[in-house]
Amino acid sequence: MGMRESASWLAPGRVNLIGEHTDYNDGFVLPLAIEFGCRATVSPGPAGRLRFVSAQENDAVELRVPALQPERVTGWAAYPAGVLWALGLEDLPGLTVTVDSDVPLGAGLSSSAALTCSVAGAANDLLELGLSPRELVTVARKAENGFVGAPTGGMDQLASMLGEAGSVLFCDMRSLDVRPVPFDLDAEGLALLVVDSKAPHQHADGEYAARRRSCERAAHVLGVPALRDVTDLDGALAKLAQDSEGEELVKRARHIVTENARVTDVVALLDAGRVREIGPALTASHASMRDDFEITVPEVDVLVEALLSAGAYGARMTGGGFGGCVIALVDKDTVDAATRAAVAAAASRGFAEPRAFVTSPAAGAHALDGPDAG
Structure with missing residues (x-):
């Protein structure tokens, strides 16, 4: 040929x-x-x-x-x-x-x-x-x-x-x-700030596999093909609580079901042109990853808090977890201040200096x- x-x-x-x-x-x-x-x-x-x-x-x-x-x-x-x-x-x-x-x-x-x-x-x-x-x-x-x-x-x-x-x-x-x-962030005077925590990804593969197993077990206990199919969250969590791994399955399933709802909520807001209003969903997503899915680390939690304190509309870790990047939705003219706040927060805890950049699709x-x- x-x-x-x-x-x-x-x-x-x-x-x-x-x-x-x-x-x-x-x-x-x-x-x-x-x-x-x-x-x-x-x-x-x-x-x-x-x-x-x-x-x-x-x-x-x-x-x-x-x-x-x-x-x-x-x-x-x-x-x-x-x-x-x-x-x-x-x-x-x-x-x-x-x-x-x-x-x-x-x-x-x-x-x-x-x-x-x-x-x-x-x-x-x-x-x-x-x-x-x-x-x-x-x-x-x-x-x-x-x-x-x-x-x-x-x-x-x-x-x-x-x-x-x-x-x-x-x-x-x-x-x-x-x-x-x-x-379209520019049109709204907004920026998506990405802050790489530089935290080493420790045990990420094993923890990822464990989360996946928990989700599959929860779906099996609930008799649904996947956690995507849970419609009655309270009922599902009550049923999972009876399992031998109850506490863990409740937390893992609650994250997935509420996270899916947050995605569709954000899509509805963006379709309506209400870009700033997605902030609380981003922040709620981070809290769910931190408390229920347990995939964040202090380095990223500290960055999220610092960015929110600096006026971000919302902030969350992005990616599989145990390190990696945090994203924040900020006004374009506050990018430098937000970046300084993130760097200062990491320094105050003795963490690696994060690297920040602005991105758009x-x-x-x-x-x-x-x-x-x-």
């Missing part, structure tokens, strides 16, 4: 405005693509050989095509290798994959989804596979779940691939239906060259 010389795609990281841990409960999430992203270029290479190069890593990773099997590749290269595996091709040609990402690592901004989605898009173009953006989401998710072995719920890939400038993406994680919802993954360059 006649392959062109190369194909390049850019895919963004994401911030989740609200809807945390609801994705694997068939629930609702409201992410936005951010301006940080990963650029991937895929080009033909020597037959039977795959080469992975990252601007962020010293050494290239090389392997033979037959070695493309789950858990045979470790480290960062497992993500792009997983994408090539997830394409499911009978005869994969030799390829070189080069990536360059400015998504902060370990901040919970989905550097991995930016990586897998950009590689999937570029490989699709180079190999002329004709996959739709939806199908590329599936490929990227399969790479993380089936090859790397990371239990992501699919939100990150949807946001990276299908995000739109000026909008958050309302995702139903059961049907995978998505709808852009207007989130960016475009999703797109080609960087050729006829469909975006």
Whole structure:
């Protein structure tokens, strides 16, 4: 087959405005693509050989095509290798994959989804596979779940691939239906401030798996397919309280059910153009993650309190938890003061100095060259 010389795609990281841990409960999430992203270029290479190069890593990773099997590749290269595996091709040609990402690592901004989605898009173009953006989401998710072995719920890939400038993406994680919802901060004189706590992610994987197990057990006890299906919260909590793990299941389920309701409340406010009014839901989401889902750490709790004290309309941790970033909805002209308040609060507790930046919804993954360059 006649392959062109190369194909390049850019895919963004994401911030989740609200809807945390609801994705694997068939629930609702409201992410936005951010301006940080990963650029991937895929080009033909020597037959039977795959080469992975990252601007962020010293050494290239090389392997033979037959070695493309789950858990045979470790480290960062497992993500792009997983994408090539997830394409499911009978005869994969030799390829070189080069990536360059400015998504902060370990901040919970989905550097991995930016990586897998950009590689999937570029490989699709180079190999002329004709996959739709939806199908590329599936490929990227399969790479993380089936090859790397990371239990992501699919939100990150949807946001990276299908995000739109000026909008958050309302995702139903059961049907995978998505709808852009207007989130034009500039027009409102607002800013979304992202503050990376720099807290190390300790035990995050084991704790994530434990939360997922609790949610599945709660759904089983309640006799529903997923916690998304709970309609009578009080009745559900009373039933869960009878279980041997009652106290824990009550808390975990209460977070998921109330978080889904907060997502739909925020969507209704944004649809009505009442952007400032989403603040209390963001703050309530944080309290629920802190007290019921128990996934926050002192570093992020302190930042949320500081940002609210500095006049934020609402603030919450975003991402899977145990570190990562806090987001705050603030008036544009208070960004500097809010940032100073966050830095001072961290310093007063002896925490690492946080890094703050302002973001607004960016475009999703797109080609960087050729006829469909975006």
